[in-house]
Amino acid sequence: MRTLFRSLNNLGITYCRLGQYLKAIDFYKQAIDVTESIQGELKVEELKTSYASQEVDLYEGIINLLWNQKDLEAAFNYVERARAKAFLDQLANEKIDIRAGADSKLLEREQDLKAEINALSQQLITLRNRPKNQWDYDRIAETKKNRTALRKKYQDLLVQLKVQNPETASLKTVEVASLPEIQGWLNADTTLVEYFVTDERTLAFIITRNSFHTVPLNVTRQQLTEELTLFQDFADLDEHHPLELKNLHDWLIVPLQPHLNTTTITIVPHSILHYLPFAALTDGKQYLSDNYALLSLPSASILRYLPDKGKSTTSSLLALGDPTIPGLSPLTHAQNEVETIAQLFKTKALVGKAATESALRSRATQSGIIHLAVHGEYNENNPLFSAIRLLEDTQHDGSLEVHEVYGLDLTNTNLVVLSACQTNIGELSRGDEVVGLTRAFLYAGTPTIIASLWNVDDAATGLLMKQFYSHWQGGMNKAEALQQAQKDLRETYPHPYFWAAFSLTGDAGKRE
Known part of the structure; x- marks a missing residue:
């Protein structure tokens, strides 16, 4: 073949x-x-x-x-x-328990590897708990190197478990959706913009229920990468409409404007555009999010598998914040953030020593909304080990990693909010598969995730989240509520660094 x-x-x-x-x-x-x-x-x-x-x-x-x-x-x-074909196939299939009926030696090896990885993680925390002028950098580097090697072995073992599982053979591969199918899934007030970035130019496909337009964009992958990198240096927080965002707006949005006639835009990014805060693209006076509610999707065909879970603003909220983890700086405003949000839902947040991994795992299945104001950790070498950091307990190590999120059951969950550092980042393969927390939570069953593209200011984030939930409860859909919350936040924090990090992936939901 x-x-x-x-x-x-x-x-x-x-x-x-x-x-x-x-x-x-x-x-x-x-x-x-x-x-x-x-x-x-x-x-x-x-x-x-x-x-x-x-x-x-x-x-x-x-x-x-x-x-x-x-x-x-x-x-x-x-x-x-x-794009994202492996992820589409994942969503199309029933989940299988890769450990059911597995070789006992493989399962023992898995437990041993987990214990060894956890021990090295604890060593790193201890080594970094000293004052910085007393750090043993050689030992820290050696410990990190050993942990990376063990994580690679663990990753290979997970693949082995999947390959050996008899149910794996029955997994199907699915066709991508046709253009008429995609048009049929779009709301009347939504335009879908799908980008395709190449070395020479970028192609844009603009789709509504009743139309299909295409626009070639005179911008290369390298130009996009350079401009986005310059913006993310955040060199001047007093310049509220940075030149880089104006250039990106000129390249990516201005040529499409004759076709952008709805209140909502669904963006299917490609390549480097996965890391772009589209809400902050600007003509120098107005941001893109002034005129449109925005959301993103891994591919248009994913619309087939996004569960419609209704409004759910009155459903149960599980909010965890600011776990007291040795070696990590406290998130000063996170406790206030989750307690304020919990009050809106007439429930109690789990903070400090109560914000454990077991608490999340045991309650997630029954929670309509999960809000995590905790540290996120992006792992460049082993993206399956990117993690949400919670407090360890007798059952779990406190590091909820991407490969573990895939195993959660969030079929009753309408929304997951990762109010943490760099939670929307993932390793991007050439086939446009982003291995990261956002897609892991989508696979686990939630239709919508809000997550951040860079390390965020936690005071500004607390205010943004309070406004988001207030607007959602007030009758807006999720995308509109985030759009309005970002506008509100700009009155206090005008630079996009503070308000544009968070984006919504998945389903915008319905208005009430």
Whole structure:
């Protein structure tokens, strides 16, 4: 199969160079059919993601050719097929218990690895608890290196458990949604904008219930990366409309404006755009979020699997805040934040020593809303070990990691808010699979997550969250409530650093 794929792909490349574009498209299509057939046989998402990352150039080639041939609906179909396909397949399948019936030696090895990783984490906390001028940097580096190696072994063991589970063989792969299907899922007041970033240009597909438009954008992957990196230096907090955000607005929004005629925009970002705070894009006077409620999705086809859980603003709230963790700086305003929000729902927040991992695990299944004002930890080397930091207890180590979130049952949960540092960050594969907390919570069953793109100011965050819940309870949907809360916060904290870090992924919900 791989030999056939390579032959078809090479023929596509050859005909493209000869300027025989229709023949090139035909061979690229055949090559993609073969590669997707191979990918369909890989039942484990880690293997699918790794495989898909190798074929990105093929998708980029056919998408550019179809666009140039004005076969724009077909180009859009391949854009959907090029992104987040492993995650789409995950959502389409029933969850399986990878440990059920597993080899006892593998399960023992798993427990041993967890214990060893936890011991090294405790060592790091102890080493860092000393005054900084007494730190043993060599020992800290060695301990971190050893923990990274053990985490890689643990990751490999999880793949082994999945491969050996007999239920894995029955997992299905699904087709991406057609354009008419996607249009049928959109509300009348929503426009979906799906971007596709390439080395030479960026393509935009603009979809409403009744229309489909495409716009080529004269901006490259490198330009987008450079501008976003400059913005995230936050060099001048007195400049409320930074030049970088104006440039990004000119590139990504201005050419689309004739087609942006609804109150809500759903953005399907691609590549570096996953890290862009779209709400803060500005023309120098107004931000994008002044005129539109915004939300994002991993792909348009995901709409098929977002559960509609109704309004749920009166449902039970589980709020945990500011766990007292040795070695981590206290979140000064987090306790006040969760206690204020808990009062809105006539319940009691779990703070300090009560904010344990076991408390979250035991109560999450019955909670309509989960709000976590805690530290988040992005793990660049092992994204499955990015974590929410809670207090350890007799049953759990306090580090709720991405691979553990996948195992939670949040089918009764309408909203998860990660009011913490860098909770919306994940490792981005070339196949546009973001391994991180946001997608893990979506997989666990919640339709909506609010999370942050950078380390946030916790005083500003507390105020933002109070306003968000007040507006949601007042009858707005979740996207509108976040939009209004961000406007409110700008009166006190005008720079986007303070108000634009949080974004909403998933379902905006209904108005009351």
